[in-house]
Amino acid sequence: MNAADHPAPAEAPADPQVLVIFGATGDLARRNLFPGLFRLYAAGLLPEDFRVIGSGRHAPGSDEEFRDQLGEAVREFAGEVFDERRWKAFAARLGFVASSTDDGAELAAAVDRARRDTGGGERARLLLYLSVPPSIAGAMVEMVGATGLADDATLVMEKPFGTDLASARALDATIAGVVPEERVFRIDHFLGLEAVRTLLALRFGNGIFESFWNREHIASVVIDVPEDLGLEGRAGFMESTGTFRDMVTTHLCQILGVVALEPPARLTADALRAEKLRVFRALRPFDPAETVFGQFDGYRAEEGVAEDSTVETFVALRARVDNRRWRGVPFLLRTGKAMGSSQRLLTVTFREPPLDLFDADDLDDGDLDDGNGARLPDALTLELSDHPLVRLRLAARRPGAQPRLGRGDFTFRPAEFFAEDEPLEAYTRLLLDALRGDQTLFTGSDEVERLWEVCEPVLRDPPDPLPYARGSWGPEAALRLADPHGWAVPEA
Numbered sequence: 001m002n003a004a005d006h007p008a009p010a011e012a013p014a015d016p017q018v019l020v021i022f023g024a025t026g027d028l029a030r031r032n033l034f035p036g037l038f039r040l041y042a043a044g045l046l047p048e049d050f051r052v053i054g055s056g057r058h059a060p061g062s063d064e065e066f067r068d069q070l071g072e073a074v075r076e077f078a079g080e081v082f083d084e085r086r087w088k089a090f091a092a093r094l095g096f097v098a099s100s101t102d103d104g105a106e107l108a109a110a111v112d113r114a115r116r117d118t119g120g121g122e123r124a125r126l127l128l129y130l131s132v133p134p135s136i137a138g139a140m141v142e143m144v145g146a147t148g149l150a151d152d153a154t155l156v157m158e159k160p161f162g163t164d165l166a167s168a169r170a171l172d173a174t175i176a177g178v179v180p181e182e183r184v185f186r187i188d189h190f191l192g193l194e195a196v197r198t199l200l201a202l203r204f205g206n207g208i209f210e211s212f213w214n215r216e217h218i219a220s221v222v223i224d225v226p227e228d229l230g231l232e233g234r235a236g237f238m239e240s241t242g243t244f245r246d247m248v249t250t251h252l253c254q255i256l257g258v259v260a261l262e263p264p265a266r267l268t269a270d271a272l273r274a275e276k277l278r279v280f281r282a283l284r285p286f287d288p289a290e291t292v293f294g295q296f297d298g299y300r301a302e303e304g305v306a307e308d309s310t311v312e313t314f315v316a317l318r319a320r321v322d323n324r325r326w327r328g329v330p331f332l333l334r335t336g337k338a339m340g341s342s343q344r345l346l347t348v349t350f351r352e353p354p355l356d357l358f359d360a361d362d363l364d365d366g367d368l369d370d371g372n373g374a375r376l377p378d379a380l381t382l383e384l385s386d387h388p389l390v391r392l393r394l395a396a397r398r399p400g401a402q403p404r405l406g407r408g409d410f411t412f413r414p415a416e417f418f419a420e421d422e423p424l425e426a427y428t429r430l431l432l433d434a435l436r437g438d439q440t441l442f443t444g445s446d447e448v449e450r451l452w453e454v455c456e457p458v459l460r461d462p463p464d465p466l467p468y469a470r471g472s473w474g475p476e477a478a479l480r481l482a483d484p485h486g487w488a489v490p491e492a
């Protein structure tokens, strides 16, 4: 019997498993990684025998205290699956062992013990998850190499991967000397969102979408990820990383890659990653003249922020994919902290019909009117979430004597329609994929390096950040960047 409430379903990895989470006291571990592991456990998707070791330089007290702290976090973030009895059973397999970039001896001994405890010995698999600041990623990889921890381990690396092309190359070289590429999982949790699979299914599981997924029919693609949260205690991270490296070079570009890819021959890791790489090769290096940086009012007064900081907390830019499918179609990317709301929307706007038989007088009460007397174009919107909503906005004739057009929204939420199936939260899904050795939704070194090349002009010559009010949609200049159709949020 599995330690969870029900027998392990066929999908649970079978071999005993030891997981080491480096950065176990950090924000990501608390909010996503331990809750994600707990969700897998509750769903019977962890192997029967497993151990989890949290690691970092500073022990958060005794193992008991570590478990108590994590218990609070998992209760808060794992949602309805949390229950005390289950948590106690999970926590019994959990401990903390200190390590640092130059000392992993105690950890290596603890991993050996844990492998034996699972009963799997040599057969027990080992997964090392580096949830540490990017600045020490290379030194940590060297440490797990030197201690022998990496010898047969799967290595999961958090984003951002390096801080520019040179550092990403150096990190890749370090990793290649320690772990072969087929055991390296560069994580970007936006790729784990249920919405990404929804998009692949829409495009490749239906005849209709694929036939108009190109420059002939699509006028623009908007990837809009405003966040209402501010620094949340991560001032140090923001000051050293900035929003361009944190969000654009990673999450937003990866979503762009999925939207723009050519149909792969099969939905396998190799085929999908190869197609995404082809998109990134066709992606024109970003132009600083078409990039707007912003900094929210009051940022410099935040604790841990330099008084004269020029770090950007907001980015909007126009990207272009120079290939046969997309030439001339703007890809608009926007994200920022302390904005009007937290949403993640992909909006694909379609071209006008060649001959429009309806004029402005036929539009109903403004709901199809773009505010300038023109008709809002048709658009497909996808919420980039784990419970995505798909919406197709069309013009529809209103019943009655008058020839009036109204806005017709066709909406579909797979998780409601297929109510008996529960979507997996992004980190939960990606942890499971890594345990199973499935690299489909992880990024390859060549993708990451190409993206740094694309970002290089903006990194070399960053625009001055323009001020914007908290709770707004960013600097005025960024609003104009998205003309004529505008950003997805808040209008969508």
Ligand SMILES: NC(=O)C1=CN([C@@H]2O[C@H](COP(=O)(O)OP(=O)(O)OC[C@H]3O[C@@H](n4cnc5c(N)ncnc54)[C@H](OP(=O)(O)O)[C@@H]3O)[C@@H](O)[C@H]2O)C=CC1
Residues within 6 Å of the ligand: 022, 023, 024, 025, 026, 027, 028, 029, 055, 056, 057, 058, 059, 099, 100, 101, 130, 131, 132, 133, 134, 136, 158, 159, 160, 189, 234, 237
């Ligand atoms: N937080 C988030 O929302 C997200 C974060 N990420 C990525 O996850 C990673 C971790 O981020 P986050 O959890 O926010 O960061 P935090 O600063 O909250 O935590 C970092 C962790 O790393 C440990 N650490 C720091 N320096 C060292 C060192 N020299 N040697 C060993 N351990 C060290 C710290 O523990 P100690 O000081 O005890 O060593 C701490 O546990 C980053 O790469 C980030 O980009 C990705 C997606 C979302």
Ligand SMILES: O=C1O[C@H](COP(=O)(O)O)[C@@H](O)[C@H](O)[C@H]1O
Residues within 6 Å of the ligand: 227, 246
């Ligand atoms: O990687 C990151 O992502 C979060 C946004 O993702 P979410 O799933 O936590 O909403 C972002 O806030 C953070 O700055 C960034 O490091």
